[in-house]
Amino acid sequence: MSEPMIELRGVSKSYNGRAVVGDLTLAVPRGALCVLLGPSGCGKSTTLRMINRLVPCDGGTIRIDGEDALRPPVEALRRRIGYVIQSTGLFPHWRVDDNIATVPRLLHWPEPRVRARVHELLEMLRLDPRIYAGKYPHQLSGGEQQRVGVARALAADPELLLMDEPFAAVDPVTRDALQAEIARIHEATGKTIVFVTHDIAEALRLATMIAVMDRGRVVQSGTPLDIVERPASDFVRDFVGVQGLGLKLLAVRRVRDRLQTGEQADGEPIDAGATLAEALAAMVARRVGRLAVAEGDGRVVGAIALGDLVR
Amino acid sequence: MTADGAAEPWAAAPRLHNRVLPVLVLLATAAATAMGFVVIAPNRLLPGVGVPLWQAAAAPATAGFAAAAALLLTLCWVRPRGAVHYGAAAVAGAVLLAAPAVAGASAAQLLGSAPPASVASLAGGFWVVGGCAALAAIDSLQRAQAGAAVQLVTAAVLAGGFLALSRIGAFDALSLSREYAARHDLFGAAVLRHAELVAAALGAAVAIGVPLGLAPLRRKRFEAPLFAVLNLLQTVPSIALFGLLIAPLSGLADAVPALRAAGIGGVGPAPAIIALVLYALLPIARNTVAGIGGVSPAAIEAARGMGMTGRQVFWRVETPLALPVLLAGLRIVVVQTVGLAVVAALIGAGGLGSFVFEGLGQYATDLVLLGALPAILMALGADFVLRLAARAMPRRGAA
Amino acid sequence: MRIALKTPALWLGLLFVTLLTGMPGLSPVFGWAFPRVRPAVFDRAGFVELFLSHLGLVAAASTAAALAGVAAAVFATRPAGRDFRTIAALLAAAGQTFPPAAVLALAVPALGFGARPTVVALFVYGLLPVVENAIAGIEGVPEGLREAAQGMGMTPWQVLRRVELPLAAPVILAGVRVSVTVAIGTATIGSTVGALTLGTPIFDGLAGNKLPYVLQGAVLVALFAVVTDLLFAVLARRLQPADRR
Numbered sequence: 001m002s003e004p005m006i007e008l009r010g011v012s013k014s015y016n017g018r019a020v021v022g023d024l025t026l027a028v029p030r031g032a033l034c035v036l037l038g039p040s041g042c043g044k045s046t047t048l049r050m051i052n053r054l055v056p057c058d059g060g061t062i063r064i065d066g067e068d069a070l071r072p073p074v075e076a077l078r079r080r081i082g083y084v085i086q087s088t089g090l091f092p093h094w095r096v097d098d099n100i101a102t103v104p105r106l107l108h109w110p111e112p113r114v115r116a117r118v119h120e121l122l123e124m125l126r127l128d129p130r131i132y133a134g135k136y137p138h139q140l141s142g143g144e145q146q147r148v149g150v151a152r153a154l155a156a157d158p159e160l161l162l163m164d165e166p167f168a169a170v171d172p173v174t175r176d177a178l179q180a181e182i183a184r185i186h187e188a189t190g191k192t193i194v195f196v197t198h199d200i201a202e203a204l205r206l207a208t209m210i211a212v213m214d215r216g217r218v219v220q221s222g223t224p225l226d227i228v229e230r231p232a233s234d235f236v237r238d239f240v241g242v243q244g245l246g247l248k249l250l251a252v253r254r255v256r257d258r259l260q261t262g263e264q265a266d267g268e269p270i271d272a273g274a275t276l277a278e279a280l281a282a283m284v285a286r287r288v289g290r291l292a293v294a295e296g297d298g299r300v301v302g303a304i305a306l307g308d309l310v311r
Numbered sequence: 312m313t314a315d316g317a318a319e320p321w322a323a324a325p326r327l328h329n330r331v332l333p334v335l336v337l338l339a340t341a342a343a344t345a346m347g348f349v350v351i352a353p354n355r356l357l358p359g360v361g362v363p364l365w366q367a368a369a370a371p372a373t374a375g376f377a378a379a380a381a382l383l384l385t386l387c388w389v390r391p392r393g394a395v396h397y398g399a400a401a402v403a404g405a406v407l408l409a410a411p412a413v414a415g416a417s418a419a420q421l422l423g424s425a426p427p428a429s430v431a432s433l434a435g436g437f438w439v440v441g442g443c444a445a446l447a448a449i450d451s452l453q454r455a456q457a458g459a460a461v462q463l464v465t466a467a468v469l470a471g472g473f474l475a476l477s478r479i480g481a482f483d484a485l486s487l488s489r490e491y492a493a494r495h496d497l498f499g500a501a502v503l504r505h506a507e508l509v510a511a512a513l514g515a516a517v518a519i520g521v522p523l524g525l526a527p528l529r530r531k532r533f534e535a536p537l538f539a540v541l542n543l544l545q546t547v548p549s550i551a552l553f554g555l556l557i558a559p560l561s562g563l564a565d566a567v568p569a570l571r572a573a574g575i576g577g578v579g580p581a582p583a584i585i586a587l588v589l590y591a592l593l594p595i596a597r598n599t600v601a602g603i604g605g606v607s608p609a610a611i612e613a614a615r616g617m618g619m620t621g622r623q624v625f626w627r628v629e630t631p632l633a634l635p636v637l638l639a640g641l642r643i644v645v646v647q648t649v650g651l652a653v654v655a656a657l658i659g660a661g662g663l664g665s666f667v668f669e670g671l672g673q674y675a676t677d678l679v680l681l682g683a684l685p686a687i688l689m690a691l692g693a694d695f696v697l698r699l700a701a702r703a704m705p706r707r708g709a710a
Numbered sequence: 711m712r713i714a715l716k717t718p719a720l721w722l723g724l725l726f727v728t729l730l731t732g733m734p735g736l737s738p739v740f741g742w743a744f745p746r747v748r749p750a751v752f753d754r755a756g757f758v759e760l761f762l763s764h765l766g767l768v769a770a771a772s773t774a775a776a777l778a779g780v781a782a783a784v785f786a787t788r789p790a791g792r793d794f795r796t797i798a799a800l801l802a803a804a805g806q807t808f809p810p811a812a813v814l815a816l817a818v819p820a821l822g823f824g825a826r827p828t829v830v831a832l833f834v835y836g837l838l839p840v841v842e843n844a845i846a847g848i849e850g851v852p853e854g855l856r857e858a859a860q861g862m863g864m865t866p867w868q869v870l871r872r873v874e875l876p877l878a879a880p881v882i883l884a885g886v887r888v889s890v891t892v893a894i895g896t897a898t899i900g901s902t903v904g905a906l907t908l909g910t911p912i913f914d915g916l917a918g919n920k921l922p923y924v925l926q927g928a929v930l931v932a933l934f935a936v937v938t939d940l941l942f943a944v945l946a947r948r949l950q951p952a953d954r955r
Contacts, residue, residue: 079863089858330793450797546939547932548895554928650809667815676819683812690807
């Protein structure tokens with residue numbers, strides 16, 4: 001096993017004598033998308049902000065990529081780490097392209113390279129550069145602003161991305177699209193991402209690992225399935241087992257992940273990109289236990305059975 | 312410093328908790344040491360020689376100031392809580408009262424051994440010490456988060472102490488007191504005239520400015536031109552506006568003798584009041600628009616829904632809800648008018664400005680002060696009282 | 711240029727310059743209107759000379775006040791200076807209740823007659839609105855922006871220079887505008903303490919009962935102030951967040 005990308009050991013922080021984070025230990029493997037999950041006030045944001053030292057930690061060690069993160073000049077450290085916050089933090093007096101170019105310019109990249117990178121990122125975030133590069137943040141929708149925020153965080157190709165409840169302020173439809181975008185970017189770039197949220201569905205959809213936090217400590221960390229199936233404490237069970245969680249899980253998993261390739265079934269095939277909830281609905285409506293599965297081009301690729309939904 | 316702090320029993324790790332107070336104390340100490348505290352001049356018009364505090368005042372007085380400075384510096388290292396802040400405020404307030412008393416006593420002492428026509432005036436050192444003490448007191452009260460009642464009591468205690476000191480003749484030797492004594496009757500009349508100018512202008516400005524401010528609320532297109540004009544009026548310097556009014560008014564008075572008989576002419580109170588009203592219109596109209604316009608539409612709709620007439624809605628709902636904003640406008644206007652009325656003395660309107668400009672003409676500093684200090688106190692006092700009034704008003708969600 | 715044409719600044723500016731240079735040409739008009747005053751136009755000093763002196767006083771004092779005021783506000787909003795924030799804001803607010811004429815008069819005993827007390831009084835008084843607005847402007851920058859800037863690795867100086875000051879600029883400019891307007895008016899009164907300004911004809915006229923001088927000075931002072939304010943309005947429109955123009 002290679003060295004973890006981020007390693008927090010015995011980290012603590014208190015304000016006015018009240019411990020917000022106490023003796024926290026956490027290792028995030030390279031390439032993981034680690035979600036810090038917990039109720040508000042559990043210290044997840046503080047923990048995130050100690051990684052890029054926006055909050056100075058009182059004790060413990062933080063290592064990033066094997067190096068002591070508390071050692072280098074704070075600005076140099078932060079320029080290597082992408083940072084996305086809920087309020088987007090886009091500079092209202094700068095155009096979209098200048099906002100995205102912030103860190104590359106702080107790093108004195110040559111201007112042609114900055115421009116090429118901005119172009120590339122706008123396309124990666126599916127924002128047409130000809131339309132969006134010259135706009136000001138207030139001319140964008142909330143979802144577009146947050147896309148620009150993500151593009152800005154990725155601009156200098158940081159090895160690590162920190163996201164602090166980035167999608168909490170956007171409407172559910174936009175949030176769904178942004179989550180899909182993050183999942184895609186994570187898959188495509190293989191960057192290590194630490195993502196703070198209190199939304200269990202968001203965590204289950206995105207995470208490769210979840211660290212559930214309560215009162216300044218990590219109470220359980222593991223894969224999403226571990227957390228759901230083997231909660232380590234009543235707190236985790238209560239927090240994760242919020243009402244309708246089963247249905248939520250079905251709503252975030254795709255048929256593609258569960259289908260049995262090459263199997264056959266009767267009837268109209270269901271799209272491989274549909275959610276498991278949609279598959280269940282179709283089974284109930286048609287009173288069948290199996291559905292054929294087709295890709296977007298109509299090619300039947302396999303089948304999914306009722307039992308596969310709960311696998 | 313560390314050694315000092317370690318000696319304090321209550322401070323395990325001594326830390327400077329208040330950085331404002333040391334700056335003020337050091338500034339005041341430097342001024343008291345290096346600058347004159349009182350100036351002794353051979354007569355009223357010639358420049359004099361400054362005498363620093365430690366030479367001018369009796370030894371116990373100097374020691375008292377030094378002790379106050381040391382006490383204030385010590386308090387900066389104590390962990391802050393209410394009692395510490397109030398203590399600092401009390402010490403600073405005592406310095407504020409003691410400074411003029413000591414200056415008066417020193418003046419009497421120094422004049423005793425000076426030629427007969429000599430005069431003693433307050434010098435730079437006094438003003439710096441007094442200013443720093445006032446700021447220290449205010450800052451400490453702010454830190455203690457003192458409420459309106461405490462502020463009012465503090466102001467009353469200081470004013471009372473000052474009046475009592477002046478009653479027992481503590482300031483008699485200072486030439487400011489002598490100027491006052493020489494113009495005792497004129498002074499009362501000037502203060503009164505100043506207040507009359509302000510009151511007359513204020514009454515007229517409210518009578519005109521509020522309807523002006525209501526107009527754009529009924530018809531939106533009035534707003535831009537109205538405020539463009541009022542804004543421009545506000546930028547015209549006072550003396551220019553006074554000057555521009557002289558010619559038409561004197562022409563009018565020449566043409567209509569009845570006006571002249573009524574005391575209206577090119578110079579005097581008439582052009583002054585007209586100009587003061589013109590200046591006051593902007594803040595009043597602007598705050599009327601902001602205040603009445605800021606009342607939540609839901610409140611108005613609810614009132615209408617309950618069957619109130621337009622007039623009832625205005626008086627029972629809109630006006631009370633807008634009152635804090637209207638009061639803020641009034642405060643701005645009073646402060647501004649008190650200041651502008653000083654300049655009105657130049658066109659013969661009288662008031663405290665007449666002492667200021669007479670003093671400037673004679674190069675008599677204390678005569679300038681005799682006009683300027685009451686004007687400043689009047690402005691500060693009005694600001695203070697109207698701020699407290701606005702704060703005392705229950706918050707009812709007006710924008 | 712289109713902006714300049716749309717505002718009256720250009721036309722009033724032209725009128726101002728015309729009157730400034732052409733006032734002696736109006737001598738017959740004033741002579742006819744005020745037959746008892748000779749010469750009919752103020753001639754103790756040229757109006758252009760008076761204007762330049764007036765402008766010099768205001769420019770020197772206001773520039774210094776703007777720079778020092780912004781510096782003070784920046785200090786009061788840094789972690790190191792936060793302790794002084796309350797007292798600075800308070801001083802700025804309370805100081806503005808002092809009548810400007812009184813401040814000017816009080817500067818005389820300390821500094822003597824002439825241009826010096828005027829410049830110093832203008833400077834001290836001009837500081838206050840700048841400090842007040844600059845503190846408000848800098849504190850008005852949303853905390854999220856400051857955090858985003860820090861989070862991306864800007865140094866404190868870069869945060870100030872690239873984020874805080876540009877965003878606070880419109881509010882700071884409004885403070886400078888107030889400061890300059892007050893300075894023009896107070897400098898006019900500076901004539902009573904020996905400064906040479908466009909107020910000089912007014913006071914000569916008032917003292918010698920020569921109404922045309924009062925009128926000539928007053929019109930020019932008023933135009934000077936109004937044109938300056940209109941120029942600030944143009945500047946404010948320029949400075950407005952580029953996107954919202």
